[in-house]
Amino acid sequence: GQNIDQPTEMTATEGAIVQINCTYQTSGFNGLFWYQQHAGEAPTFLSYNVLDGLEEKGRFSSFLSRSKGYSYLLLKELQMKDSASYLCAVMDSNYQLIWGAGTKLIIKP
């Protein structure tokens, strides 16, 4: 079966760095996405990785290792507005998104 695993909840301090991990097992792979979702809102796109390595975009970076079925989202210089759920999703061989349950990130002052 297809499976995406990520921690349920994480807590970090404002100004710090946090890494959210995601492991996956899917039938085929056409890329891995990270989305941010604030409570009561739809997901917003953060990053897309299809090749191994690190993609950096401002305060956010995303890493992928296809051989290990592993990705992480790195958030630097945390701000209170970064408090949200972060969803890992993998696009399978049929170009369907398989979603993780999301990681709720709590930022403390």
Added chain:
Amino acid sequence: GAVVSQHPSRVICKSGTSVKIECRSLDFQATTMFWYRQFPKKSLMLMATSNEGSKATYEQGVEKDKFLINHASLTLSTLTVTSAHPEDSSFYICSARSLAGARNEQYFGPGTRLTVT
């Protein structure tokens, strides 16, 4: 950028009535639209995939007669929740894949909060 709208953003209806939710791609043509539902603190659950001009493909466990999907044009898909019950209360989100874009691009609407009383 590609924009997807949903209407209404919030709806409250009585049990037994039907509710229609619209999903529109505003500045691009969408060959495929996806409908998701999300319960509180849960992940998105794909309900169905619809391609313009053809019948929607429903995921296992989703009743096609209860959740009617129409994708009549390249910019509009509708989800009708028929004979709604309180357990249908949820956050419904659509997304659209561009006709011209890469197959890995998918744009999300803002979601519709349905409450059935």
